């Protein structure tokens with residue numbers, strides 16, 4: 001797919017607060033400025049890749065780009081669920097990600113449970129894909145070791 005792998009860094013901002021509360025799956029949302037900096041022709045949908053908060057460890061992640069049709073958002077969002085348990089929230093911190101592969105398009109669902117189980121399947125698919133040697137190597141990319149504080153995309 002075009003644009004992949006895509007490296008991106010930006011501040012974590014507040015969303016609608018649904019991820020943790022309604023879905024039990026928190027997503028770190030990028031600011032509008034970062035969302036607008038994405039290539040306009042990048043497909044909306046669900047992706048997998050690697051992510052790190054500040055200078056922390058690099059973890060597996062799943063990412064959603066789009067309008068969340070289940071919730072009919074008006075603004076496009078780019079949200080990362082990091083496959084790791086954090087002790088605290090990290091609003092205001094710099095999140096660095098590399099988007100590696102596409103999983104599926106965004107969908108509407110007939111129930112919250114159906115949305116949650118689709119996301120859980122995405123997480124399992126991401127875990128499997130990211131164990132492949134060609135995907136694992138991006139975990140060690142120098143991008144993750146550059147000094148933070150430059151919320152610049154490239």
Ligand SMILES: Cc1cc2nc3c(=O)[nH]c(=O)nc-3n(C[C@H](O)[C@H](O)[C@H](O)COP(=O)(O)O)c2cc1C
Pocket residue numbers: 015016017018019020023025027029046062063064067068069070071079080081105106107108115118119122123
């Ligand atoms: C892996 C993954 C897959 C998702 N798939 C869909 C989807 O197919 N349809 C949809 O409406 N929202 C989807 N979402 C987005 C959730 O609806 C969204 O993360 C949730 O509403 C939390 O939003 P918030 O950060 O504003 O609280 C997905 C999110 C993730 C992390």
Ligand SMILES: Nc1ncnc2c1ncn2[C@@H]1O[C@H](COP(=O)(O)OP(=O)(O)O)[C@@H](O)[C@H]1O
Pocket residue numbers: 012013014015016017018019020021025026027028029080081082083084085086088089090091
């Ligand atoms: N594993 C995780 N992945 C993503 N965000 C996490 C994780 N653990 C804790 N968080 C925190 O939860 C927040 C996201 O929760 P969420 O309910 O989606 O709220 P919001 O709607 O404000 O994005 C993130 O901004 C981050 O501070």
Ligand SMILES: [Mg+2]
Pocket residue numbers: 015016017019026027028029079
């Ligand atoms: Mg969120």
